[in-house]
Amino acid sequence: MKNIANFLFEVGMLKRTPRTGFQFLGSGAQSVAEHSFRTAMIGYALAQLDGQADVARVLQLCLFHDIPEARTGDLNYVNKKYVQVDEQKAVEDLARELPFGEDYRATLVEFIARESYEAQLAHDADQLEMVLSLKEHKDLGNRYADEWYPFSRLRLKTEIAKELAETIWETDSSKWWFDEDHQWWVNGRSGK
Template structure:
């Protein structure tokens, strides 16, 4: 139980581990935990769209894909040019102490290899999460988001992800909550049905 308690504290570290790429975008911030949660929801969505993938496996891969960053920190693309992190060692050190360590190691290795359909969908979910964040910041006026978008699209591996990315980029990120019921926004009441 001690190892499990330590594991859950380690997972909590992701709430305090910032995603480091936003410093180059010039606006925005999110933790690795926030990123992983939305990535898992995107993975769930992509797996359902695909129809062939093991939905649960995709979600598990998404949830665990950045767990090593609790130990290594988040390395953006500029950092990765100069700094080598040993994510495999971080995975092994944690897996050794978990009763489901083999499962964790397998999930992470599957994501890293990107060969299975589930890993490809999880990879695409990871990229789509950043595309969503970029679109949110673009809609708030960050002009650099347009420069990043094409690179992220090129990383996508599945047709469903490419179609979703295009729709995301064409959709106003704030319109999902602002419906057309004028009276609600004026009086706080629904108009006649």
């Protein structure tokens, strides 16, 4: 049980591990845990929409995909040009400590290989999380989001993810809560 407690503390470290790409975007901040949570929700939605994928497997791949960053930190695309990180060692070191270490290792191997359809959906979920973040920043006036979007879009592999990316980019990020019921926003009661 001690190793499980340590694992859960390690996963908690992702709440305090920043995603580093936002420094280049010039606005925003996000932890790896925040990113992983929304990635999992996106993965779930993609797998449900697809109808053929193993939903539980996609969720597991999404939830586990960035756990090594508790040990390595998050490296953005600029960092990766210059810094070599031994993510495999981070995976192996944690896997040795867990009673489900082989499952953890296999999950990361599958995610990295991108050979299974579920891994492709999980990778697309990872990229769509960035697309959502970019759209939120674009809607708040960050002009660089428009420059970043095409690269995120080109990383998508599945047709369902490509379609969702286009819809995201065309949708105002605040309209989900700010509806047409003007009376509500005036006096807190529906005019309908």
